Amino acid sequence: MDSNDWPEPIVPVQSISDSCTHVIPDQYIQPPSRRPSPDLIKNVNIPIIDFHDLTTGDGKMVEYCPATVKEISDACREWGFFQAVNHGLSHELLHRVKDVWRQFFHLPMVEKRKYSNSPINYEGYGSRLGIEKKAILDWGDYYFLHILPTSLKDHSKWPSVPPSTTDTVEEYGKEAVKFCRMVMRALSLSLGLDVGKLEQSFEDDSGDGVGSCLRVNFYPKCPQPDLTLGLSPHSDPGGLTLLLADDHVQGLQFRREDGWGTIRSLPDAFIVNILSNGVYKSVEHRVMANSTIERISLAFFFNPKSDLLIGPMADLISTENPPLYRSMTFNEYRVYIRKNGPKGKSHLESLKS
Numbered sequence: 001m002d003s004n005d006w007p008e009p010i011v012p013v014q015s016i017s018d019s020c021t022h023v024i025p026d027q028y029i030q031p032p033s034r035r036p037s038p039d040l041i042k043n044v045n046i047p048i049i050d051f052h053d054l055t056t057g058d059g060k061m062v063e064y065c066p067a068t069v070k071e072i073s074d075a076c077r078e079w080g081f082f083q084a085v086n087h088g089l090s091h092e093l094l095h096r097v098k099d100v101w102r103q104f105f106h107l108p109m110v111e112k113r114k115y116s117n118s119p120i121n122y123e124g125y126g127s128r129l130g131i132e133k134k135a136i137l138d139w140g141d142y143y144f145l146h147i148l149p150t151s152l153k154d155h156s157k158w159p160s161v162p163p164s165t166t167d168t169v170e171e172y173g174k175e176a177v178k179f180c181r182m183v184m185r186a187l188s189l190s191l192g193l194d195v196g197k198l199e200q201s202f203e204d205d206s207g208d209g210v211g212s213c214l215r216v217n218f219y220p221k222c223p224q225p226d227l228t229l230g231l232s233p234h235s236d237p238g239g240l241t242l243l244l245a246d247d248h249v250q251g252l253q254f255r256r257e258d259g260w261g262t263i264r265s266l267p268d269a270f271i272v273n274i275l276s277n278g279v280y281k282s283v284e285h286r287v288m289a290n291s292t293i294e295r296i297s298l299a300f301f302f303n304p305k306s307d308l309l310i311g312p313m314a315d316l317i318s319t320e321n322p323p324l325y326r327s328m329t330f331n332e333y334r335v336y337i338r339k340n341g342p343k344g345k346s347h348l349e350s351l352k353s
């Protein structure tokens with residue numbers, strides 16, 4: 001696909017980074033109030049949850065440990081984020097999947113450009129979100145692809161170089177979905193629902209099941225990291241996000257009352273964040289640029305089926321806890337966000353019922 005449908009020609013940030021040594025182009029400069037001001041930033045340790053402690057028993061008779069369910073629940077209520085360790089994915093797989101993507105982003109630009117995406121569905125190699133002309137741009141490139149449902153998965157839109165990409169991403173996707181299902185069950189219990197209730201709410205009877213997609217972020221070195229952002233403030237659109245961060249450099253921040261907190265990510269952990277009806281927080285986050293080290297991250301989104309009507313579950317709604325947003329399908333919501341680009345949580349404000 002060509003990039004004609006973007007409002008302006010797409011220039012990969014990586015190519016700017018390779019050619020500019022001192023000054024970034026104007027379009028990447030944030031207004032002063034949105035720049036990463038050091039006195040408003042703190043390093044923060046978010047709760048760490050050991051998933052080894054969540055369940056006992058064999059495949060058939062699984063028992064969930066109430067203390068760990070409570071830890072998850074408290075983390076979601078108070079922070080909206082936690083780090084998951086002992087999540088069941090092998091560290092070897094985590095390293096391998098980061099490695100294939102690092103190799104991809106280091107291919108010559110002509111190779112990567114073969115996968116250039118369009119704002120129609122964003123699948124492929126891209127450098128911007130939103131189609132607003134002259135919008136301020138983020139200092140990062142990305143690759144976006146669908147893993148589930150199978151009807152949306154299209155291997156021809158995945159990189160064929162390095163050759164192991166498809167198998168590795170398939171393997172990673174399967175394992176990540178398994179872990180997301182475990183988190184969903186814990187969240188379901190923590191909300192006082194039956195263990196499978198939350199998972200079921202993501203599916204319908206068609207058999208095509210939940211959605212999941214992968215956004216691989218690549219943040220090249222930036223000569224003026226104080227003026228720009230790797231990724232502007234946003235909250236993720238799906239049900240659950242697993243972020244696999246770079247082991248070599250930090251950059252992810254979330255909004256706090258008094259500014260921004262930089263998450264100190266543990267190697268081989270997932271940073272998990274959730275979307276909700278206000279019981280749990282879906283926290284606004286952003287990514288800082290870095291002057292000396294490039295950064296890669298994999299955001300795995302576990303989503304409700306795309307044409308399922310999304311609204312809070314009847315079990316969770318009461319006169320004291322009314323629905324906060326109007327119901328819409330996940331697809332409608334996604335189209336809405338894609339038109340407008342990352343705008344913090346203002347999307348959600350305008351959808352309040």
Ligand code: OGA
Nearest residue numbers: 215217236252287297299
């Ligand atoms: C995202 C995201 C954070 C990061 O892709 O939605 O928030 O650290 N990424 O790259």
Ligand code: NI
Nearest residue numbers: 234235236285
């Ligand atoms: Ni995000």
